[in-house]
Amino acid sequence: TGHHWGYGKEDGPSAWHRQYPVAKGNRQSPIDIIPNEARRDSTLGPIFLKYDQCRSLNIANNGHSVVVEFDDSDDRSVVLGGPLDNPYRLKQFHFHWGGKGCEGSEHTVAGVGYASELHVVHWNAVKYKTYNDAAAAPDGLAVLGIFLELGDDHRWLHMITDALYMVKFKGSATDFKGFNPKCLLPSSLHYWTYLGSLTTPPLHESVTWIVLKEPIVVSEKQVSAAALNIIHKTFPTV
Numbered sequence: 001t002g003h004h005w006g007y008g009k010e011d012g013p014s015a016w017h018r019q020y021p022v023a024k025g026n027r028q029s030p031i032d033i034i035p036n037e038a039r040r041d042s043t044l045g046p047i048f049l050k051y052d053q054c055r056s057l058n059i060a061n062n063g064h065s066v067v068v069e070f071d072d073s074d075d076r077s078v079v080l081g082g083p084l085d086n087p088y089r090l091k092q093f094h095f096h097w098g099g100k101g102c103e104g105s106e107h108t109v110a111g112v113g114y115a116s117e118l119h120v121v122h123w124n125a126v127k128y129k130t131y132n133d134a135a136a137a138p139d140g141l142a143v144l145g146i147f148l149e150l151g152d153d154h155r156w157l158h159m160i161t162d163a164l165y166m167v168k169f170k171g172s173a174t175d176f177k178g179f180n181p182k183c184l185l186p187s188s189l190h191y192w193t194y195l196g197s198l199t200t201p202p203l204h205e206s207v208t209w210i211v212l213k214e215p216i217v218v219s220e221k222q223v224s225a226a227a228l229n230i231i232h233k234t235f236p237t238v
C-alpha cells in the first residue's frame with residue numbers, strides 16, 4: 001500500500017526527510033566515530049548487562065532486518081550503568097547485515113565500516129509506561145551497538161542464521177525461545193557513547209548510543225547466509 005521507506009535511490013536515507021523531517025535534526029544517527037576526537041569522561045563508569053533472566057519470544061523479518069524480541073513485561077533483563085541514570089529494559093535485538101562484499105555497519109570508526117552491526121534495543125521503563133512512549137522521548141532508549149568483523153565462524157551466531165530460512169519473507173515470524181544475547185557480546189565492554197537517534201524511520205532522537213569498541217568475529221559464510229536469506233519482500237502473491 002502506501003509508499004514505504006527503504007534503501008533504494010528513491011526511498012533511501014536521502015529521501016527519508018520528506019516523510020520524517022527529524023532526519024534533518026541535530027542528533028541523528030549513525031555517525032562516524034573518530035576515536036582521536038572522542039573525549040574521555042571520567043564520570044562514566046562501566047555498563048552492566050543483566051541478561052541471565054531474559055526470555056526471548058520470537059524472531060521476525062520486518063522487511064528491513066531480522067529482529068529477536070524479548071519479554072519486557074518486567075525488569076528481568078536490563079542494561080544499567082555507564083551513561084544511564086537508571087536501568088533500561090531489553091526489548092529486542094536486530095542486525096544490519098551487509099551484502100556480498102559490501103559493509104553493512106551503520107556506524108563507522110574513523111571512516112571504516114564493518115561487515116555488519118548488531119543493535120540491542122532497551123527502553124526506559126522507569127520513566128515511561130510503554131516502549132512506544134519511550135521510543136519518542138529524548139532519554140527513552142538505550143541501544144548497544146556491536147560491530148561484526150569477518151574471520152572465523154562465530155560459535156553461537158548459527159542459532160540466528162539457522163532460523164533465518166523460517167523468516168525468509170517480510171512479515172514472517174516464528175517462535176524463538178531460550179536465546180540469551182550475552183553469547184553475542186565481545187570480551188570487553190569498553191564503549192563510546194553519544195546522544196543520537198533511531199537509524200531508520202521514524203528516526204526519533206531518543207537513543208543513548210553505547211557502541212562497543214571491540215567487534216565480535218563472524219565468518220563470511222554466516223553473514224552472506226544471513227544477507228541472502230533475508231528477502232525484504234512479502235511472499236510473492238499471484
Ligand SMILES: N/C(=N\S(N)(=O)=O)N1CCCC1
Pocket residue numbers: 119121143197198199200201202
Ligand atoms: N531503528 C531502530 N532501531 S536502531 N537501528 O536505531 O537500533 N528501530 C526502529 C523501530 C524499532 C527500532
Ligand SMILES: [Zn+2]
Pocket residue numbers: 094095096119199
Ligand atoms: Zn539498528
